Amino acid sequence: MESNRREIEVMANLLGSNDLQADVNRTHFRKNNCLAINVIGSPGSGKTTLLEKTLPLLSAELHVGVIEGDIFTNKDADRIAVYKVPVIQINTGGACHLDSKMVSKVLPEFDWKALDLMVIENVGNLVCPADFDLGEAFKVIVLSIVEGDDKPSKYPVIFRNAQAVVLNKMDLEGLTDVNMDHMKRDIRQINPDIQIFEVSCRNGNGLTEWVNWLTQKAKDFKEFKE
Numbered sequence: 001m002e003s004n005r006r007e008i009e010v011m012a013n014l015l016g017s018n019d020l021q022a023d024v025n026r027t028h029f030r031k032n033n034c035l036a037i038n039v040i041g042s043p044g045s046g047k048t049t050l051l052e053k054t055l056p057l058l059s060a061e062l063h064v065g066v067i068e069g070d071i072f073t074n075k076d077a078d079r080i081a082v083y084k085v086p087v088i089q090i091n092t093g094g095a096c097h098l099d100s101k102m103v104s105k106v107l108p109e110f111d112w113k114a115l116d117l118m119v120i121e122n123v124g125n126l127v128c129p130a131d132f133d134l135g136e137a138f139k140v141i142v143l144s145i146v147e148g149d150d151k152p153s154k155y156p157v158i159f160r161n162a163q164a165v166v167l168n169k170m171d172l173e174g175l176t177d178v179n180m181d182h183m184k185r186d187i188r189q190i191n192p193d194i195q196i197f198e199v200s201c202r203n204g205n206g207l208t209e210w211v212n213w214l215t216q217k218a219k220d221f222k223e224f225k226e
């Protein structure tokens, strides 16, 4: 009993100190008029691919920076660097999610006067990143439809906390038994306000709607005056 209580206290302290640094990060993004988004999804759901497909479609007026979170490698940052945007890889060294301190350490590496949108790709994981605020304006989930239509109801926390979900790999719909109506119904039951995009990064379907929405969000953020 005693040890359980200590575990809960340690977790509460950890999340508390993460939230304090997240607020500092958020102030930094706000001060620089840069919309920061935290992209979360299972390994292989298509987070990096979505970014690869999104970057060329964004207006040249929108300047993007990227933070890539990964446990060990630089592979995702190498893929994004091809698109000539500033990108920094954070290796968590085993941790299953980014935290606000890790993000704060790389913020000085960017030229903030030149940025309108910061995309933070979290470590591939649908569970752990949900609890760790990085200071982002909002979270975006990338869920590949082949993961199964039961995933929103099995992992509701992240769906409750996100502003948008990209249902990716729609080109594979006919090859699986996924029921898209059930998937979307469950997502809306958890979060009626969430924006749902049905996308195939393979054939490009649905990308325009997603890109237009994201662009508008970045513009709104810039024009917002406190």
Ligand SMILES: Nc1nc2c(ncn2[C@@H]2O[C@H](COP(=O)(O)OP(=O)(O)OP(=O)(O)O)[C@@H](O)[C@H]2O)c(=O)[nH]1
Residues within 6 Å of the ligand: 041, 042, 043, 044, 045, 046, 047, 048, 049, 050, 076, 123, 124, 125, 168, 169, 170, 171, 172, 199, 200, 201, 202, 203
């Ligand atoms: N068929 C199909 N494959 C896709 C689509 N989007 C991504 N993929 C493939 O899915 C695999 C994983 O994509 P990634 O973008 O690396 O996934 P990720 O979420 O960034 O993975 P982690 O960073 O390891 O968590 C790659 O082989 C992609 O080519 C899609 O819309 N359709």
Ligand SMILES: [Mg+2]
Residues within 6 Å of the ligand: 047, 048, 049, 076, 121
């Ligand atoms: Mg990736």
